[in-house]
Amino acid sequence: MLSKAWDGSVNYCQMMDEQGNIDPLIFPKDLDDKKIIEMYRWMTLTRAADAKALSLQRQGRLQTYGPSMGQEATQIGTAMAMRKDDIFVPNFRQHGVFIARGLPLDVFYLYWKGYEEGCIIPKEVGGMPYIVPVATQIPHAMGIAFAQKYLKKDAAVVGFVGDGGTSEGDFYEGINFAGVWKLPLVIIIENNQWAISVPRARQTAAKTLAQKAVAAGLPGVQVDGNDVVAVYKAVTDAINNAKGGATVIECVTYRMSMHTTADDPTKYRSDADVAMWQKKDPVARVKTYLTKKGVWDDKKEQQLANDNKEEVDAAVDKAEKFKPDPKSMFTNIYSFMPDVLKAEMDAAVEADFWQEE
Amino acid sequence: MVGALNNALDLMLKENDKLVVFGEDVGKDGGVFRVTDGLQAKYGDGRVFDSPLAESGIAGAAIGMAIGGMHPVAEMQFAGFMFLGFSQMVNHAARYRTRTRGNVTLPLMIRTPVSGGVKTLEHHSESPEIYWSHMGGIVVIEPSNPYDAKGLMIKALRMTDPVVFLEPTKLYRLFKQNIPDEAYEVPVGKAAVMQEGTQLTIVTYGTMAPLVKDVVAKKKTDAEIIDLRTINPIDEATIIASAKKTGRVLIVHEASMSFGVGAEVAARVAEKAIFELDAPIMRVAGPSLPYPFPAYEKYWVPNATRISQAIDKILQE
Incomplete structure (x- = not known):
């Protein structure tokens, strides 16, 4: 006897197409022009902050940096869908989420200038610091979601992972625990098509990354990750349903820049591929929509660009004035100061090992 | 336990x-x-x-x-x-x-x-x-x-x-000990001096601690036995004080010898007390190879004989 052991499918959703056209019938009712303009503002600020970071790195004023260009819709759409008390758990590229959730920009630059102080996230931002080892943040997101449920809080937790990250065991372990324990978790797979030089097709033979949710007993959906409205809608729905359990959302986007400043993507991908995705640019799409609607013009665009530049420059100035204290490396290891560690710290002070070059 | x-x-x-x-x-x-x-x-x-x-x-x-x-x-x-x-x-x-x-x-x-x-x-x-x-x-x-x-x-x-x-x-079930019913604390980061002595210091912990105590009791050695209890951060002060007192340091642990806790203890004793030692620091530990299958473990885990011989040797130096 043969019967269907599982019967399901993965839907794909787009709400605003590449030319900025929408279907008013399915367009989220709560997204008025004001809110879309706010999204646009965060997307452009993210792109400006990102471009500045890249430029600073090239001047030797920043450490290795991972640009976010091209992924603004996924990040801003998610951040805007989150409620005040929701918590996000990023990997190392969700600059837009930090920015739209109100991280002071100088803290963003502090991180990429190589200071741990860039991981001091103000409570109201509701986010964890950047996590570098791929997908290891997914079990954390799951555990934080557990704590929300255990402590009877209303918050949902939003965890980010890349396309490459879905190949990691921690990704599966995280979503699998979330399924068993019915946790208020939303996993955003930021599928930017590239894990450094390895293309999406070489990560998995699965047709979508969203369908990996099925193995954990969770709903999985795929959205146009360059469509801020589709991302917003999918994340809003997932958060609204979070008390009933976790959701996995694959956002199909594209890493328009390099993996990090240490990477040269011309070695492994074609200009034609990049050009094709440039036509789907998530920021330009929103601008086209707003312009066609008659609520945006060149003057407003210029004003926004000026505001963004001012904000970015002020943040860079502030970050560059930061003075590190090497003792802070030693004083934040344990809840107490072990004699043996204090001896190492005192020896360094005594020998004056910490002079600035 | x-x-x-x-x-x-x-x-x-x-x-x-x-x-x-x-x-x-x-x-x-x-x-x-x-x-x-x-x-x-x-x-x-x-x-x-x-x-x-x-x-x-x-x-x-x-x-x-x-x-x-x-x-x-x-x-x-x-x-x-x-x-x-x-x-x-x-x-x-x-x-x-x-x-x-x-x-x-x-x-x-x-x-x-x-x-x-x-x-x-x-x-x-x-x-x-x-x-x-x-x-x-x-x-x-x-x-x-x-x-x-x-x-x-x-x-x-x-x-x-x-x-x-x-x-x-x-x-887990090796021996019984009467312990208080209520909640009490044992300090973290602080080794225990299991017994005081003057002839040598034996630094140990875990499975080897009760074994060392037995061997020392049987041999009637006047050994000071230190049970680390907390491996990290290590209680250097207790080890160094004892090393200076006895002038002989033997480290006994089950984990492999190379790059082990014994190496850490030995290095600290060498740095802080070498001129007060009367004998080279010695280690008894598991061999520097992966833990074997069960039928071989009796050849791997340090036993009373090895500890006893090491005590004899360090006392002869």
Whole structure:
């Protein structure tokens, strides 16, 4: 006897197409022009902050940096869908989420200038610091979601992972625990098509990354990750349903820049591929929509660009004035100061090992 | 020791309603060694519960729960399996406090049975203490008797640090000891002088501590025996004071010799007390090779004869 052991499918959703056209019938009712303009503002600020970071790195004023260009819709759409008390758990590229959730920009630059102080996230931002080892943040997101449920809080937790990250065991372990324990978790797979030089097709033979949710007993959906409205809608729905359990959302986007400043993507991908995705640019799409609607013009665009530049420059100035204290490396290891560690710290002070070059 | 640990967890579950106990088979089954026996029945499956079989997920969940304001106590079923959670522990448990300059702390405990001598299958008898100690940021505790086990666990669960709590399998039911019913603390980061002596200092911990005590008693050696109890951070002061007093230092542990705790202790004694020594520092430890299958373990684990011979040798120097 043969019967269907599982019967399901993965839907794909787009709400605003590449030319900025929408279907008013399915367009989220709560997204008025004001809110879309706010999204646009965060997307452009993210792109400006990102471009500045890249430029600073090239001047030797920043450490290795991972640009976010091209992924603004996924990040801003998610951040805007989150409620005040929701918590996000990023990997190392969700600059837009930090920015739209109100991280002071100088803290963003502090991180990429190589200071741990860039991981001091103000409570109201509701986010964890950047996590570098791929997908290891997914079990954390799951555990934080557990704590929300255990402590009877209303918050949902939003965890980010890349396309490459879905190949990691921690990704599966995280979503699998979330399924068993019915946790208020939303996993955003930021599928930017590239894990450094390895293309999406070489990560998995699965047709979508969203369908990996099925193995954990969770709903999985795929959205146009360059469509801020589709991302917003999918994340809003997932958060609204979070008390009933976790959701996995694959956002199909594209890493328009390099993996990090240490990477040269011309070695492994074609200009034609990049050009094709440039036509789907998530920021330009929103601008086209707003312009066609008659609520945006060149003057407003210029004003926004000026505001963004001012904000970015002020943040860079502030970050560059930061003075590190090497003792802070030693004083934040344990809840107490072990004699043996204090001896190492005192020896360094005594020998004056910490002079600035 | 099983009873002492169970009692400590019981008391801490009662004291701290944000504390949960979870892991593979810890719920109804009470853990494969029964350390969590009866706790689910007493506190419910919201506080004591099974997890899916995935050590990295368990460690990562504990980290997330701690970030979220809880105090998780996660069990790794055997030391050899806890390496699947190694990345979470070294990359995150050890680093979160410093990464955020103290803004995020991780009050959590990972407990696991360690070391051999009970003829288990491969991967059930490892002594992993140095892996957790080397990078800094994780408090590593290994008691050698029921009294310390209870007091150290209670103290550790009142701290805000990530703790790896290593429970020597062989000592789970090796001997009985009367211990107080109430909650009490044994200091973390402080070695115990198990017995005072003048002829030599023996630094040990875990499975080897009771064995060393027996050997010394049988030989009637006037040895000072130090049980480290906390592997990291190491209690250098107690070791150095004793080394200066006796002038002879023997280190005995079950874990492999090379790059082990003995090397750390020896280096510190050499740095701080070498001119007060009357003999070269000596080590008795497991061989520098992976822990063998059960039928071979009697050739691997340091025994009374080896310890006795080492004592004779260091006293002749």
